[in-house]
Amino acid sequence: MANTLPVYDVRCAWQVTDVSAFADRGGLSNGRVGLRLCNLGGSKLRGNSSLVSRSGGRNGACVGGSRALTPITKSVLKTEYETPAGVEADVTRLERAVTERGFEVDSRIEEELKGEGGFRNVRRTKLIATIGPSCCSYEQMEALASSGVNIARLNMCHGTHEWHRQVIKNCRRLNAEKGYGIVVMIDTEGSEIHMGDLGGVSSAKAEDGEEWCFTIRKFNGPLPAYTLPVNYEGFAEDVQVGDELVVDGGMVRFEVLEKVGPDVKCKCTDPGILLPCANLNLWRDGYLVREKNVTLPTISSKDWVDIDFGISEGVDFIAVSFVKSPDVIKHLKSYVAARSPDRSIGVIAKIEDANSLRCLDDIIRVSDGVMVARGDLGAQIPLEQVPSVQEAIIDACRKLNRPVIVASQLLESMIEYPTPTRAEVADVSNAVRQQADALMLSGESAMGLHPQKAVEVLRGVSVRMEHWSREESHHEKPPLPEISTSDTGRTSEQICNSATQIANKLGADAILVYTRRGYMASLISRNRPDCPIFAFTESRNVMRCMDLQWGVVPFQFAFRKDLESNLLQSLALLKAHCMVRSGNLVVAVSDVSSASQSGTGVLQSIQVHVLS
Ligand SMILES: Nc1ncnc2c1ncn2[C@@H]1O[C@H](COP(=O)(O)OP(=O)(O)O)[C@@H](O)[C@H]1O
Ligand SMILES: C=C(OP(=O)(O)O)C(=O)O
Numbered sequence: 001m002a003n004t005l006p007v008y009d010v011r012c013a014w015q016v017t018d019v020s021a022f023a024d025r026g027g028l029s030n031g032r033v034g035l036r037l038c039n040l041g042g043s044k045l046r047g048n049s050s051l052v053s054r055s056g057g058r059n060g061a062c063v064g065g066s067r068a069l070t071p072i073t074k075s076v077l078k079t080e081y082e083t084p085a086g087v088e089a090d091v092t093r094l095e096r097a098v099t100e101r102g103f104e105v106d107s108r109i110e111e112e113l114k115g116e117g118g119f120r121n122v123r124r125t126k127l128i129a130t131i132g133p134s135c136c137s138y139e140q141m142e143a144l145a146s147s148g149v150n151i152a153r154l155n156m157c158h159g160t161h162e163w164h165r166q167v168i169k170n171c172r173r174l175n176a177e178k179g180y181g182i183v184v185m186i187d188t189e190g191s192e193i194h195m196g197d198l199g200g201v202s203s204a205k206a207e208d209g210e211e212w213c214f215t216i217r218k219f220n221g222p223l224p225a226y227t228l229p230v231n232y233e234g235f236a237e238d239v240q241v242g243d244e245l246v247v248d249g250g251m252v253r254f255e256v257l258e259k260v261g262p263d264v265k266c267k268c269t270d271p272g273i274l275l276p277c278a279n280l281n282l283w284r285d286g287y288l289v290r291e292k293n294v295t296l297p298t299i300s301s302k303d304w305v306d307i308d309f310g311i312s313e314g315v316d317f318i319a320v321s322f323v324k325s326p327d328v329i330k331h332l333k334s335y336v337a338a339r340s341p342d343r344s345i346g347v348i349a350k351i352e353d354a355n356s357l358r359c360l361d362d363i364i365r366v367s368d369g370v371m372v373a374r375g376d377l378g379a380q381i382p383l384e385q386v387p388s389v390q391e392a393i394i395d396a397c398r399k400l401n402r403p404v405i406v407a408s409q410l411l412e413s414m415i416e417y418p419t420p421t422r423a424e425v426a427d428v429s430n431a432v433r434q435q436a437d438a439l440m441l442s443g444e445s446a447m448g449l450h451p452q453k454a455v456e457v458l459r460g461v462s463v464r465m466e467h468w469s470r471e472e473s474h475h476e477k478p479p480l481p482e483i484s485t486s487d488t489g490r491t492s493e494q495i496c497n498s499a500t501q502i503a504n505k506l507g508a509d510a511i512l513v514y515t516r517r518g519y520m521a522s523l524i525s526r527n528r529p530d531c532p533i534f535a536f537t538e539s540r541n542v543m544r545c546m547d548l549q550w551g552v553v554p555f556q557f558a559f560r561k562d563l564e565s566n567l568l569q570s571l572a573l574l575k576a577h578c579m580v581r582s583g584n585l586v587v588a589v590s591d592v593s594s595a596s597q598s599g600t601g602v603l604q605s606i607q608v609h610v611l612s
């Protein structure tokens, strides 16, 4: 079969490394592979796309198909940018902005506020894009940022540190040169049971009824026919004859026939494409076999190396894969605090291991945020339970005041197609309606053909659904349980709850909050007010971390002596830069440390201000 069919996309040249992947997922014969490629190219070729059955392609062709594509334009990685790139430039620019202009805010938000829509149209749901070969050049990342990406996610399963370092550099450079506030998140690989590489081949195909051997033997170079390596030493011991082996969240399934020493002979029951390093799950008598993964460390030795890399690169968030209990998060948080005493790095617990559902609240309490990682979660619990578990996780995070990200397959078909399915739009709308803090793209941005369009779909659907939800459920929100335990905490919480009520009742244009560590901003965000939350802080680090939260627009700003001075000074600056107008009504609150400190104690208040 022809192995190299270059097709020129507008942004990138692609090489088909595994034509069988297309043929399998799209049900295309070899002779029609060329037609399939037409669908992947630029507009010049798109005329032919109707020759390929669209629905045929959607039935899974995108995943196997696109994964079999490798970009051959290496120029995407050659956008070396020497000084003044990097963190220093980002910091210098911010410091300059704060001294010269008095404040700093993401230039995209500034434009939005100056525009027609003003406050009301500011998007509340934050957007995360996984960066991969389809979107890693400076120009491609700029395109994603201009479409509204708040956070760049780097999946440490893929790519080298050098590659990730270049992407982080691009983020800093965008922030420094364009005034954006792109936040950086790394995501660990984790050590769940997975297949090894396929002896250098990019994919293999398993047909119905075929016998394959899963083995813990090690190979150097090409694998024997019908053989798949497994990374976990205890694999052959743990499986039982009759078990179901689910590959890659259900993309391929096998039944275990026989165990012979280190080899496990299996029969393919659901054919499909096998990809290198695909995750493996065992099911027995209709239940997931959990014990095997319990013995593996959540953070592997490779993960620790990646975490050290993230800390040294100054990333803002670390997402931990396959969290099973709160302990690992506590451990990582104390490690990060010791290694990075001057900058806080948020630790995000990914909920994708069935065991984590047993201690969900405890995991949420010790984390700085949570991700509903639906990809792997859907392989560990029955698929039909994923939507209700998603809703339960989002609700639990709201109650416990932690930001929550909904991830995976939001717009899966857009890996290949320029428009989403109606079902995908409904799924995204649902997550927005549930008021998740952030939505995340994976393959759609990392290796898809339409990364920017995918971001635009998320943005458009978010704004539309947020608007609709505000109209529909005005003032019907059920009260949230109290979460604070200390006296000062309770005061702050009540101030934030009341400020939200006042803002909603008065139809305020914004809530302004002055916060040193971001806690007050989170308490207001938790209430999901009708208006945006302008959160002023002195620290750039806090500013970046607050950007994961629903409805929060972070500003960097030097605090004055009390709430009133902060309020008047920041409003004067916003007005001078046309970000507020006369007649705007704002509600302002402040945390204890940024509120007035008179000789007689701390005065915390809620102020209402109508701009003259
Ligand atoms: N840094 C990268 N380099 C190359 N490919 C990547 C990178 N990040 C993501 N990808 C591609 O995008 C796909 C989807 O991303 P993601 O869902 O994060 O990973 P995975 O499929 O491993 O869980 C990956 O399977 C991989 O093909
Ligand atoms: C986000 C997820 O994790 P990853 O993409 O790293 O597998 C997921 O499984 O949904």
Ligand SMILES: [K+]
Pocket (backbone or CB within 6 Å): 155, 156, 157, 187, 188, 189, 190, 321
């Ligand atoms: K990962």
Ligand SMILES: [Mg+2]
Pocket (backbone or CB within 6 Å): 321, 352, 373, 375, 376, 377
């Ligand atoms: Mg996962």
